[in-house]
Every structure is written in structure tokens, then in C-alpha cells.
Amino acid sequence: MAELESLGGLPPFDDTADLWHELWHMEVHHSTAVEGNTLVLREVRTLLDEGRTVGAKELKDYMEVLGYAEASRWVFEQAGGTRQSDRLFTLTELRRLHHLAMERVWQVVPHPAAEPSEGPGSFRRHEIAPFPRGMKPPTFPVVPSMVDTWLDDVNTFGEEVTTGRLPLVDTPSRLAQIHVEFERIHPFLDGNGRTGRLVLNLVVCRLGWAPVIVLKTQRDRYLKALMKADTGDFAPLGEMIARASIASLHRLLPRLSDTTDLVPLATLADDRISLDALRRAVARRRLDATMDSHGTWRSTREAVDQYLTTRHRRT
Numbered sequence: 429m430a431e432l433e434s435l436g437g438l439p440p441f442d443d444t445a446d447l448w449h450e451l452w453h454m455e456v457h458h459s460t461a462v463e464g465n466t467l468v469l470r471e472v473r474t475l476l477d478e479g480r481t482v483g484a485k486e487l488k489d490y491m492e493v494l495g496y497a498e499a500s501r502w503v504f505e506q507a508g509g510t511r512q513s514d515r516l517f518t519l520t521e522l523r524r525l526h527h528l529a530m531e532r533v534w535q536v537v538p539h540p541a542a543e544p545s546e547g548p549g550s551f552r553r554h555e556i557a558p559f560p561r562g563m564k565p566p567t568f569p570v571v572p573s574m575v576d577t578w579l580d581d582v583n584t585f586g587e588e589v590t591t592g593r594l595p596l597v598d599t600p601s602r603l604a605q606i607h608v609e610f611e612r613i614h615p616f617l618d619g620n621g622r623t624g625r626l627v628l629n630l631v632v633c634r635l636g637w638a639p640v641i642v643l644k645t646q647r648d649r650y651l652k653a654l655m656k657a658d659t660g661d662f663a664p665l666g667e668m669i670a671r672a673s674i675a676s677l678h679r680l681l682p683r684l685s686d687t688t689d690l691v692p693l694a695t696l697a698d699d700r701i702s703l704d705a706l707r708r709a710v711a712r713r714r715l716d717a718t719m720d721s722h723g724t725w726r727s728t729r730e731a732v733d734q735y736l737t738t739r740h741r742r743t
Contacts, residue, residue: 441505448504451679452476454641454698455504456497459625461644465489469699472497488537495532499525499626507633516586516634517627519579522615523549525626530619539618551575552617563658565614574613582606582631589635600666603628608657608665628669638676640669690718690726700736709735 441448457472466489467475474482476497481490503525527549534548546553551572556565566574585602588594594602610624629639642650646668653665671694678695693710697703709715710725715735717727 441507447680448507451639451641451676452497452500452504454679455629455639456493456500458641458644459500459622460493460496462642462647462650463621465492467493488533491532491536496529496622496626498532499528500629502528503626503630503633504639506630507636507639515579515583517579517582517631519575521630522575522579522623522627525630526616526619526623529622529626530616542617546617548619551615554617556614562655563612565612571613571615575615578606578609578613581609586631586635600670601662602666603632603669604653604657604662604665606631607669608654608662611654612658632673638673638680640672641676642668642672690720690728693717693725693727696727696729696732701732706732709739714739 453469453473453476456476457467457469460467466485467483471482471485472493474480475490475493530548534542539546541554543553552568554568558564585594585606588602589599607624607628610627611620614620616623625640625642633639650665650668653668656662657665675695678691679698693706694703697706706715706727707725710717710727715727716731717725719725
């Protein structure tokens with residue numbers, strides 16, 4: 429995270445909300461889409477910025493996005509801020525995140541098996557069938573004690589990072605371990621995937637790193653990485669987490685510094701143009717780019733914007 433350290437850390441959300449706005453749209457869209465939400469990014473932007481619906485989607489999908497957006501915004505607000513507790517993350521905050529993410533959608537379509545005591549923010553009191561990938565969540569009576577143990581692990585990790593006892597190279601694997609353990613516990617009746625990604629981002633934002641956005645196109649890879657992590661191989665998921673955080677950082681960096689800064693092509697890919705399309709543009713010499721000493725192609729946001737305005741013109 430040398431780029432981040434050179435800037436003195438991420439800017440606080442409250443002071444520079446405009447810098448985070450598009451990143452927030454992306455995180456809300458992709459994290460809900462991974463779980464099957466049908467709204468496209470344009471519809472998410474309109475819903476969050478203008479408070480109106482477009483398209484003819486189910487009410488459930490709109491409520492799901494609104495609830496998750498409220499939780500995600502609270503998470504992003506922790507970037508560069510101070511904590512209310514000495515602990516990196518608390519049980520109260522875990523319950524709050526799940527409540528924010530699920531309350532609106534459950535008002536429209538409550539979980540059909542939910543008891544009154546299993547509403548948003550409350551742990552499940554049902555058994556969960558084994559997942560297709562083989563993971564078996566624990567029986568519900570042990571969920572509270574397992575969550576307490578998991579929270580202790582999260583806060584120990586936070587102390588190790590802030591005191592420098594954990595080498596930076598080991599941090600992604602530890603984050604992967606924390607993330608998969610939450611999904612393994614599966615403490616809520618529904619919404620564990622969304623809540624787990626919110627927790628992951630709350631932790632990294634409080635540690636001063638850019639948020640992790642798992643793109644909907646990465647869903648299969650993400651699930652396979654979770655499956656491998658469940659067997660003790662945290663490397664694939666750790667790599668995804670690290671790359672996603674760096675990609676978010678570079679989406680902020682051009683805005684924090686200058687649109688002419690050279691950054692890796694992977695961080696310039698977005699909903700307008702894919703990484704493969706950028707590579708093809710470089711190969712055809714349609715996009716100005718430079719290869720660094722590590723063999724990575726780099727370009728600028730300004731160059732990509734210019735290319736997009738002329739990409740369909742004949743050369």
C-alpha cells in the first residue's frame with residue numbers, strides 16, 4: 429500500500445464525500461448483484477441519488493438496494509475517522525450492519541421461515557442445510573459463542589496490524605480467514621453474504637485501506653475462493669481481497685491527485701470498458717499506455733476518457 433502511505437491515508441468520507449460517491453454506487457450495485465439483485469448500475473445511481481425508481485423491477489430489489497446502501501454508506505463513513513470503542517469491531521456494530529442491510533427488504537418480503545426473534549439484527553434460531561460447495565454452518569445454539577470467538581479474532585487482528593506485529597504480506601490471508609469464518613458461522617437466517625462483505629469493508633476502512641468490491645462478474649471466482657478458504661487455503665481469497673482494495677484505491681487516486689497520473693490498466697477498468705478491452709486498445713495503439721519495469725501496462729484516466737470518446741471512429 430505504498431501509494432496510500434504516500435498520500436497520508438484515505439481522506440475522511442465526511443470531508444470528501446464526492447470522492448467516495450461513485451465507489452459507493454459500485455459497492456452497493458455489485459455486492460447486491462452478487463446475491464442476485466437485478467438492478468443495473470444506472471438504476472442504482474438513479475435510486476440513490478434521485479430517490480426514484482426506473483425500470484420495472486420487483487419492489488424487493490429496490491428495497492434491498494436502499495437498505496444495503498444505508499449500511500454501506502455508514503461503513504464508508506468510517507474511513508479516516510475515529511472509533512467509538514477501543515475495539516476494531518463490536519457485536520453491536522455487527523447487529524447494526526445486518527439490521528440496516530435487511531430491514532427494508534424484510535418489510536416487503538420477510539424470510540418465510542423467520543420467527544419473531546430472528547428479525548434483522550438477530551441471530552438465527554434455525555439449522556442451515558449444508559451449502560453446495562460443502563460448507564456446513566454450525567448448529568444455531570452455538571452461534572453466539574462462535575461469534576464472540578470470531579470477534580476476538582477480528583480485534584486481535586486489528587491490534588496486530590496497528591502495532592506492526594503482523595507483516596503486511598500476511599494481511600490479505602488473515603482478512604480472508606476472518607471473512608470465511610464469518611460465512612462459515614452464518615449467524616443470521618439470511619443476508620450473511622452481504623453482511624460479511626460489509627464487515628470486511630468496515631475493518632479495512634478503519635485500518636485506513638480502500639474498500640473491497642467484489643464485482644458481479646467475479647461471482648464464480650469469489651465462491652470458489654471461499655470454498656478453498658473453507659478448506660484452509662486462504663491464498664486465492666486473500667489475493668482477491670488485496671487486488672480489489674488496490675483497485676478501489678486507484679479509483680480514488682486519480683481524483684485525489686490528477687487524472688494524468690499513470691496507474692495500472694486494471695484499476696482503470698469500469699462499467700464503461702473492461703480490462704480486456706483496454707488491453708486490446710493498447711495493442712492496437714488506440715490508447716496511450718506505458719509498460720513499467722514489472723511488465724505492467726499503465727495509463728491515465730484522462731487517456732481512457734479520451735479513448736472512449738473516439739473508440740468507434742475509424743482509424
